[in-house]
Amino acid sequence: MSAEIICVGTELLLGDILNSNAQFLAQQLAQLGIPHYYQTVVGDNPQRLKQVIDIAASRVQILIFTGGLGPTPDDLTCETIADFFGVPLVESAEIIEDITAKFAQRGRVMSPSNRKQALIPQGAEILPNPTGTAPGIIWQPRPGLTIFTFPGVPSEMHRMWSDTAVPFLKSQGWGKEIICSRSLKFWGIGESALAEKVSAYLNLLNPTVAPYAGKGEVRLRISAKASNTKAAEELIAPIEKQLREIGGLDYYGADDDTLASVVGELLRSSGETLSVAESCTGGGLGQMLTEIPGSSDYFWGGVISYDNSVKVRLLGVKPEDLEQFGAVSATVAEQMAIGVKNRLKTTWGLSITGVAGPSGGTDTKPVGLVYIGLAGSADEVRSYECRFGAMQTRSFIRHLSACTALDNLRRTWLIC
Amino acid sequence: MSAEIICVGTELLLGDILNSNAQFLAQQLAQLGIPHYYQTVVGDNPQRLKQVIDIAASRVQILIFTGGLGPTPDDLTCETIADFFGVPLVESAEIIEDITAKFAQRGRVMSPSNRKQALIPQGAEILPNPTGTAPGIIWQPRPGLTIFTFPGVPSEMHRMWSDTAVPFLKSQGWGKEIICSRSLKFWGIGESALAEKVSAYLNLLNPTVAPYAGKGEVRLRISAKASNTKAAEELIAPIEKQLREIGGLDYYGADDDTLASVVGELLRSSGETLSVAESCTGGGLGQMLTEIPGSSDYFWGGVISYDNSVKVRLLGVKPEDLEQFGAVSATVAEQMAIGVKNRLKTTWGLSITGVAGPSGGTDTKPVGLVYIGLAGSADEVRSYECRFGAMQTRSFIRHLSACTALDNLRRTWLIC
The missing domain is CATH 3.40.980.10 (MoaB/Mog-like domain)
Known part of the structure; x- marks a missing residue:
């Protein structure tokens, strides 16, 4: 049949x-x-x-x-x-x-x-x-x-x-022998590098383990065949545990988890709150966060500071620093993060400013250069420089920027 | 063959x-x-x-x-x-x-x-x-x-x-006769209603006209067969003109046009600027606008006022109106639009507040109820009530909300 x-x-x-x-x-x-x-x-x-x-x-x-x-x-x-x-x-x-x-x-x-x-x-x-x-x-x-x-x-x-x-x-009797799959998700590591790390697992027969590339992320799919879900899950569980250990901090979640949902759970578990200040992503980070039902428990909102005047007026970025370092700089990313955190009175402030392209890139600030700012609970602020590559599309650079911002918050939260 | x-x-x-x-x-x-x-x-x-x-x-x-x-x-x-x-x-x-x-x-x-x-x-x-x-x-x-x-x-x-x-x-002689297609896009009308309006065209042989449903929108695809691109375009042009006339204000663009790109062109052509205030879309409207390269010419930014405190603090929404009418109300949508327009000093302010679900709906304010506010150049403000239906997904309601907001600005701009 x-x-x-x-x-x-x-x-x-x-x-x-x-x-x-x-x-x-x-x-x-x-x-x-x-x-x-x-x-x-x-x-x-x-x-x-x-x-x-x-x-x-x-x-x-x-x-x-x-x-x-x-x-x-x-x-x-x-x-x-x-x-x-x-x-x-x-x-x-x-x-x-x-x-x-x-x-x-x-x-x-x-x-x-x-x-x-x-x-x-x-x-x-x-x-x-x-x-x-x-x-x-x-x-x-x-x-x-x-x-x-x-x-x-x-x-x-x-x-x-x-x-x-x-x-x-x-x-009608279908689903008696079933295939259960679990997809482990990793951020911050390439497909071939992850495949080499877990090469010993790629020849398993039941469950099987296969790597594949997602949108900026890598996944390992574990698939088990068994007579019922419980038996399949018992085949998957020990392999999942080992793969997660190998993945370390690069592993962020499984199946329906997204970086936004994982960050959301961390914030919810600690009663902390988040606000965002977005330049080149123009609202994409806020959209990712609010795609999760119940995100109002920890996400309070933010400022889309696309124009420099908004960075100054609504976030308190210093005009002289905009002048000296440019809108795409570690200094401005940090001031954006602090500004939104203080104005919205949240535990964390997360900011993004970068060159999404296709135009607007220069020799020193090429398309794909993005700064992420993170202002934290101890009144500390850090910034991260990312170079996503001038050959990438505007849409993909924006996606990578928002995901990387969430990933930086996730790693910082887990390490602290 | x-x-x-x-x-x-x-x-x-x-x-x-x-x-x-x-x-x-x-x-x-x-x-x-x-x-x-x-x-x-x-x-x-x-x-x-x-x-x-x-x-x-x-x-x-x-x-x-x-x-x-x-x-x-x-x-x-x-x-x-x-x-x-x-x-x-x-x-x-x-x-x-x-x-x-x-x-x-x-x-x-x-x-x-x-x-x-x-x-x-x-x-x-x-x-x-x-x-x-x-x-x-x-x-x-x-x-x-x-x-x-x-x-x-x-x-x-x-x-x-x-x-x-x-x-x-x-x-081998192929490529002598080619097929060219053009996709006309409509917002605010259903597939069946549009098909009825253009029913006389659906039986044409060259070019052919076929309706199909996109994500919340409807498209009419005109396909012409001819010996070269120019000849095909000449077959398409008069039909396109007639279909656009029948579509009236519901027609918004063709092929790669999006509501965000069309609104952007209107604003650019008149030297006007736009800011947004988003509650249930959480940044999605800003993201749509900034997906268009060069959108910084007319889009200045906005406020993601997910939490009510942000509506009050950053947009000047009156706490007593939040109390009396609720966050999802015409009054609050209007105050959000005025607030963002005045604070960001733009020509237009566009706001969204609604119940995206899956929870949070009530008998009087069901999931899918969304208010859009539009503050315009003549210091006028209007609001629009949308009921997208409680059976729709959170993601789709958010998409419809952002698109409908853009569509309202587009219509207002064209009528004024």
């Missing part, structure tokens, strides 16, 4: 979007232990879609469709599937009611074209979509063949998959 | 990597005007790969493979293709020489396993790989069928595609 992922959408054939849905579903199928040997992408074209269904239905037992469930005429997935199996579409009162309510919540009236989204093959079960108007289906058009449809919008698809498809597949 | 993209690799089936190669090749095929209706992903398994070749060779005339050209035993693409067509592999002295030289360059000796990479089907042409050890091939195993193979490493594949595949395809 195996599954095939079928992604429907002309935008995929034109290369307009990256097929992240196939990756998500592939990971999910692996976790449930459902074999999956093929992925197919096809456009919004009924003839070709039918041909794809014909091939897939002859070689696998579970067909998972994404895309083509929208309200517009080129959204044809559901009706084409029904047509292929010679089953009529019926309008679901339940879906009509749900869509009407969702429009009402936003103060709008349902468009007539949304009615199309309430048509499902006779005998299919509805796969509710809590966050959008396009519901999916679970349907057995014939014995031994199960069809799932999901909208193409990734966030809607993820939620529907976890809420309904996973419980359904488990009820 | 059409092409199919076939990506080979078990790592794709496990979801370990995102299939960016398929997106790159799809864009390239579109630019050359080569129709492409299918993409297939299959693992490093000869039987299944042969089945995929069989299906593809029966429906298209150009097969483009990526992946499975490496030196390890699980890299099977080239030998499986040769085997399928019953043609022997021969060792290429040219490739051996090239790989040996590349190893020598790095002071290394070629591994015996790399010898495998020099085996190509008899009669195939070599597609050189300037940056890696895995060459590709161009091969006509039978009349009317052309096969390309590329390594899976994106940077190597891109280079080989441009250096050799594109000139080859052009020499």
Whole structure:
């Protein structure tokens, strides 16, 4: 028994979007232990879609469709599937009611074209979509063949998959031999350097350990196969412990942890508070911190001092130091950190000032040069110079700056 | 005549990597005007790969493979293709020489396993790989069928595609008819409502018009087929003009435009400046604005007033109004906007305060309720109430909040 992922959408054939849905579903199928040997992408074209269904239905037992469930005429997935199996579409009162309510919540009236989204093959079960108007289906058009449809919008698809498809597949006996993975996250060390440090672990068979590069960080994925989650976790735990010891301070968290969530937990545990002063990141550090629910317990806010006048007026940076050392300097980073800490009356003040590019770099202050300031509880202030490289993109330099600022606070907190 | 993209690799089936190669090749095929209706992903398994070749060779005339050209035993693409067509592999002295030289360059000796990479089907042409050890091939195993193979490493594949595949395809007469696309972007209207407004256009044949949903926004993609870029643009231009007129104020930009870049251009054109005061977005609005290079010309900074004390201390919000109306209220949004505008001495002040969730919602102030304040040039201040819906994620509510704030400034600027 195996599954095939079928992604429907002309935008995929034109290369307009990256097929992240196939990756998500592939990971999910692996976790449930459902074999999956093929992925197919096809456009919004009924003839070709039918041909794809014909091939897939002859070689696998579970067909998972994404895309083509929208309200517009080129959204044809559901009706084409029904047509292929010679089953009529019926309008679901339940879906009509749900869509009407969702429009009402936003103060709008349902468009007539949304009615199309309430048509499902006779005998299919509805796969509710809590966050959008396009519901999916679970349907057995014939014995031994199960069809799932999901909208193409990734966030809607993820939620529907976890809420309904996973419980359904488990009820069918899947997930008995499962693969559990744990991703250990490291900041401040490169992929090859970490791989060399843990080389003895990279040939293990169960669990396996594989390094891969994230966005500015490195991860080690430990994957164990076992009959249940507990047994898999028991295989993972001792290896995780050893890898974390090898990683030392470079290890910062696992799985859903982010540098912002880890820093947040440290501050919460000690009853300390944080404020930020941002120049080149323009709010990105604050955004990372406040992406964590409950961050108001320790994060009080900050100042986006993009223009120098704001650094002076709202943070108390000395105009003569701006003049002498420039906005991108250790001195200004330190004054920004002290300024925001004192004005917002927090335990810590964290600042960033740098050259994010693509223009604005000079020989002495190239693109990628960033100073991070950290004013701490003992009225001490430090600064850190980072050189992220002039070949990096503006967006990546900003991301690295915000993450490195959080990482400096994390290391300082842990060492003190 | 059409092409199919076939990506080979078990790592794709496990979801370990995102299939960016398929997106790159799809864009390239579109630019050359080569129709492409299918993409297939299959693992490093000869039987299944042969089945995929069989299906593809029966429906298209150009097969483009990526992946499975490496030196390890699980890299099977080239030998499986040769085997399928019953043609022997021969060792290429040219490739051996090239790989040996590349190893020598790095002071290394070629591994015996790399010898495998020099085996190509008899009669195939070599597609050189300037940056890696895995060459590709161009091969006509039978009349009317052309096969390309590329390594899976994106940077190597891109280079080989441009250096050799594109000139080859052009020499075969491709690229005479090209496809150009333009994506029009709309904010403040749903996909179905926009599709109804432009329904007359959705049946056009050249250019075609197709709606699709982005992250909180809707796009109309206009695609034209023509003999050259200029001719395609001439087909697109009148349709674009009409669609923009129908879209009215909901249309905000095209292709790489973002709400932040569009607002930035308006401010730059009038020499006006902007500051922001953010509560629930925590810096996300500032981050969006500063993602645009050169935004320092009009964006001066702002205050992240996550905690109420910061709203009072740095923005001058009245404590009694916070008490009476709550932090999430039109009154507070307006005071935040005025406060930041006056303190940073900018033309406009834009503020956001809301309930991003997942907790913190009440019956009267549910998750998804957001107030946007806008203090303008004529010392006027307005506020806007948004209800994004309690079922949305924290991250999406924050994204919608920042975009809607920018959109309100954009509309106000255009109307005034």
